[in-house]
Amino acid sequence: MTDHVDTAWAPAGEARDGHRPIPASSAWRPGDHPGQRRFAHVGVIPLEGDPRGELDVTLAYETWGELNEARDNAVYVAHAFTGDSHVVGAAGPGHLTGGWWEDLVGPGKVIDTDRYFVVSANVVGGCQGSTGPAHPHPEDGRPWGSSFPYVTLHDQVVAEARLADLLGVDVWALVIGPSMGGMRAVEWAATFPERVRAIGAIGTTAATTADQISWHAAQAAAIRLDPGFHGGDYYDRPDGEGPHHGLGLARVIAHTTYRSAPELNERFGRSVQDGDPLRPEGFFAVESYLDHHADKLARRFDANAYLRMLHAINTHDVGRGRGGVEAALSRYEGEALVVAIDSDRLFPLSDAERLAGALPRAELVVLHSEIGHDGFLVPESGLNDAVAGLLDRVAVGAAA
């Protein structure tokens, strides 16, 4: 019943406490190997919610392909919560994981990097190279930690627009992303409607719901409960291993919301990891699977960044200060593809229906998947065809 990928992993406990220690933070920090990242100082951006009101921002980003002379072939890929700018490419120095959307993006793919100029930046407040809580504070050079502002998705999109300016992209042919990336695509449509010809919003919502906020509340509490969190100032402590247990627990909660119950039941059932079916905790195969995902995230993410992302998602309401969701999106005249996954229990179809209903020119596509929210990463779900159709409608693609 269990997947071959997971059975290779150590049983619960060992996976977390194994021989390879987990660092206090797995954030990329200035001085680390840049990998494929480039860096753009986009300057001081205003902050919606932070009392300090502004933040000096550098974005770490990656690009593929070339901007054509008409400058009409640029596509922005907005990464999800724990995602990053490494949309395409191998894992290696500077990149802990390989490209996460290579089924959709690359040479000869639907978002064809031989035709399109593809850009993806790491979000402000994250941990993959853009200005974030693990970075040195400009005044004392020590990590921001607890003092890093709680940015919003709107703040992040404002920074992304500054990057577009620097890259010479006046108008994106397409801004597309899954989950939190889809929220930013929607925020782009509301904030800069004249700068986007099409958006692709996958497994996402126009305004985060109480149910989603509930799951996020548990994740934030898990991080803060970890004695290694130290209020957010856990970097470079000689006595601390960081809040990786809390971060891991946050991931366990999140990961369960990302998968469907039928998929978990079908895949793991009541299978056990060893011969003792009544041992307390940690013996069910599904527990080992979740523990593996906890461990994996703790080795590639940063707890303060995780809290900033939760906040950005929780405060996501494209209608805030704009007279509501419908009013906010009515000004957007571009094309829109809204994709729901039928088994998604975190972002249910009703969220996609509301979003599509508020966008003047939206196509709503419901993908079939057993997996749940994570189903957007599965190529055979039909996502690629839907995106190809969207690109056809905006008639992008003059060769570079």
Place this chain on the structure above:
Amino acid sequence: MTDHVDTAWAPAGEARDGHRPIPASSAWRPGDHPGQRRFAHVGVIPLEGDPRGELDVTLAYETWGELNEARDNAVYVAHAFTGDSHVVGAAGPGHLTGGWWEDLVGPGKVIDTDRYFVVSANVVGGCQGSTGPAHPHPEDGRPWGSSFPYVTLHDQVVAEARLADLLGVDVWALVIGPSMGGMRAVEWAATFPERVRAIGAIGTTAATTADQISWHAAQAAAIRLDPGFHGGDYYDRPDGEGPHHGLGLARVIAHTTYRSAPELNERFGRSVQDGDPLRPEGFFAVESYLDHHADKLARRFDANAYLRMLHAINTHDVGRGRGGVEAALSRYEGEALVVAIDSDRLFPLSDAERLAGALPRAELVVLHSEIGHDGFLVPESGLNDAVAGLLDRVAVGAAA
């Protein structure tokens, strides 16, 4: 949008850190006011899973009504996870909460205590008076804590059968319960099929699923992450306040699974507790609501008992050692009522269908409720009519 019950409560943070300290454990302990409890020393019971193999057990229980001469009017009410024996009655000394099933049980109610002899015992391993981790170890008189065995639902049912012996109940007219209580009703049918004329299994399952185990894994990890847990030996520490933050977080996760997403969304939406919609965490009304439930549970439960209950539920598989669920239940010739709540996302309809399919004489009733799993507590859901029908079928009720 918010419910009047919740708006009376302090905002998040204050609810947990308010002026009334939370004890290290809210377990009932020997010497505390007994309330309506009686106590029965049921003796040494075998333990399925613990290497020590046995446990000397005293059960704390309550009764209502009288056993009739024919001794055929006894009803056993099996409480849920964090429930207790106080099915009927006011809160007061010894009882932190009022009767939890007064809509169904009491004088003139469907389970009429003027006709039936109703019994409910607190489970072994719990924290409401029966032998449990907060109780003194028989050898040194200090709390069991971490050394308390991980009991199973089968162990609990064996202890309940001993209590039935002592009370002169050879055969229950009905064993009924919600959630974990329903699991024990099912376990009764498999372990003592000749001693039960009817079971009522509400919002429950024949064998706990991978999805349910996943939610439980997060809850167990939350308790263990709390630095106040001290490996389970947190009782009576001069330096410790107990793992109530971890226990509270476990409750936040659990409570979210107990409610439906549409109910949370309808009830709370994106309402905020104060005027600042971009404050980091703790400002959404739904967060305050969850925090209130965290606080409430920490004031009435014990973290070690919570872990024992998780284990008992996770290891629940009525077919274990019996050739599977269907074989285990095929020997039971009594009546069965299996109730699903249509909005229950923790114990979905498919679980009830499987359970009803395995019981030779089962009626499956699907209740409509917006609430989710917790919907079994709502009287207008139709539960009372379904139970009344079940009691009619077993023709119980000669006057005492």
